[in-house]
Amino acid sequence: MNAEKKQVLVTGGAGFIGSNFVRYLLEKYPTYGVVVLDKLTYAGNLENLADVREKYEPQERYRFVHGDIADAEVVAEAMQDCQFVLNFAAESHVDRSIEEPGQFIQTDVYGTYILLEQARKLKEAGEQGEGSPFERFVQISTDEVYGHVATGSSKEGDPLETRSPYSASKAGGELMAHAYYVTYGLPVIITRGSNNYGPYQYPEKLIPLHITNALEDEPLPVYGDGQQVRDWMHVLDHCSGIDTVMHQGQLGEIYNVGGGGDEYVNLEIVHTILKLAGKPESLIKYVVDRPGHDRRYSLSTEKLQALGWQPQYNLKDGLKQTVEWYTNNREWWEPLKSGEFKEYYRRQYIDRK
Numbered sequence: 001m002n003a004e005k006k007q008v009l010v011t012g013g014a015g016f017i018g019s020n021f022v023r024y025l026l027e028k029y030p031t032y033g034v035v036v037l038d039k040l041t042y043a044g045n046l047e048n049l050a051d052v053r054e055k056y057e058p059q060e061r062y063r064f065v066h067g068d069i070a071d072a073e074v075v076a077e078a079m080q081d082c083q084f085v086l087n088f089a090a091e092s093h094v095d096r097s098i099e100e101p102g103q104f105i106q107t108d109v110y111g112t113y114i115l116l117e118q119a120r121k122l123k124e125a126g127e128q129g130e131g132s133p134f135e136r137f138v139q140i141s142t143d144e145v146y147g148h149v150a151t152g153s154s155k156e157g158d159p160l161e162t163r164s165p166y167s168a169s170k171a172g173g174e175l176m177a178h179a180y181y182v183t184y185g186l187p188v189i190i191t192r193g194s195n196n197y198g199p200y201q202y203p204e205k206l207i208p209l210h211i212t213n214a215l216e217d218e219p220l221p222v223y224g225d226g227q228q229v230r231d232w233m234h235v236l237d238h239c240s241g242i243d244t245v246m247h248q249g250q251l252g253e254i255y256n257v258g259g260g261g262d263e264y265v266n267l268e269i270v271h272t273i274l275k276l277a278g279k280p281e282s283l284i285k286y287v288v289d290r291p292g293h294d295r296r297y298s299l300s301t302e303k304l305q306a307l308g309w310q311p312q313y314n315l316k317d318g319l320k321q322t323v324e325w326y327t328n329n330r331e332w333w334e335p336l337k338s339g340e341f342k343e344y345y346r347r348q349y350i351d352r353k
């Protein structure tokens with residue numbers, strides 16, 4: 001374990017993966033401090049960090065900054081004294097990107113540029129002996145940049161074939177990060193993660209939506225024929241993969257972080273959720289498919305495994321634990337399924353054409 005004191009900026013730390021990562025990092029590295037910068041969009045939730053705040057704020061190892069990664073002034077304040085930046089902040093939902101792409105470009109591309117600019121300034125200051133050296137900028141990207149993968153598994157050198165406004169925006173962000181590595185020598189590393197599931201996931205993505213709908217005896221909407229394949233990964237495996245890359249990855253490189261190769265079509269996931277929740281299959285409701293829906297994703301994770309990383313969860317056990325978590329934490333998700341969520345749900349599912 002690294003016993004050095006480090007200060008880490010985690011953007012989007014109040015979201016699903018970011019909050020899991022903050023908890024993971026602070027527990028694993030007792031000499032690290034974390035600054036979370038988050039805009040608290042509909043997907044950001046300070047409740048995700050309530051235990052972190054209680055435990056680590058008194059030790060001065062955790063600080064929260066409310067703000068936008070596209071705001072240079074806020075970013076400069078939050079990033080000061082940091083040696084690491086992990087950029088989780090993003091508009092992250094494909095369906096919302098189809099409704100309204102603009103905010104995706106603003107946050108996922110422009111916001112990433114603002115973070116890179118500030119990191120460049122810190123790096124240059126460190127080189128002139130002002131402040132400690134800037135160590136690493138980790139850009140959290142997605143397997144969606146590869147687009148639909150008919151056979152085999154995507155490797156890091158494969159071409160990008162983005163097909164949704166979300167994946168195009170994420171590709172824009174990571175390409176800009178790579179450009180800062182090449183042009184300015186900023187110590188950038190990029191990760192491309194597959195579909196995550198686990199605790200604290202906002203209940204609009206497939207697994208938390210279907211678990212919570214099942215628990216409420218509401219219909220489970222399945223897009224198209226339900227035969228799409230995703231490379232499911234438990235969020236804590238994603239966290240350990242990012243930790244490995246953050247500490248051992250090679251600068252300028254890209255690392256896939258994926259679920260370990262078990263393939264399930266969406267419908268199998270939905271059947272498993274219903275079984276685990278003890279609910280009938282009559283809750284399944286087929287709805288019109290997502291426009292441009294990528295049929296299959298699959299990642300080769302050989303490059304990350306060569307650094308010693310291995311996923312710890314299989315989907316069967318991970319899903320069981322996740323259904324238990326949502327069953328036991330109704331007070332976390334029930335308030336989220338009101339207000340803005342209900343509006344979104346109506347547009348997305350009730351008025352769906």
Ligand code: NAD
Pocket residue numbers: 011012013014015016017018037038039040041042043044045067068069070087088089090091092093107111140141142143170192193194195196197202
């Ligand atoms: P999420 O939607 O749950 O959380 C995103 C967080 O970013 C929220 O807390 C939100 O408030 C914050 N945010 C959004 N815009 C911001 C802005 N302009 N400034 C500051 N904060 C802002 O997303 P997630 O599922 O936790 O995903 C985190 C990251 O991982 C994203 O970059 C996403 O593209 C990537 N990723 C997600 C998955 C997945 O399966 N969820 C897989 C691979 C990669």
Ligand code: DAU
Pocket residue numbers: 092093094095141142143144193194195196204205206207209221222223226228229230266290297
């Ligand atoms: O692959 C990584 C990506 O996974 C991340 O980069 C994104 O941030 C994350 O949102 C996720 O994108 P997906 O579009 O794959 O996730 P979603 O949970 O929306 O959908 C998973 C699959 O389930 C997809 O094939 C669409 C389908 N689906 C989804 C919903 C919400 C349904 O059939 N019904 C639904 O109600």
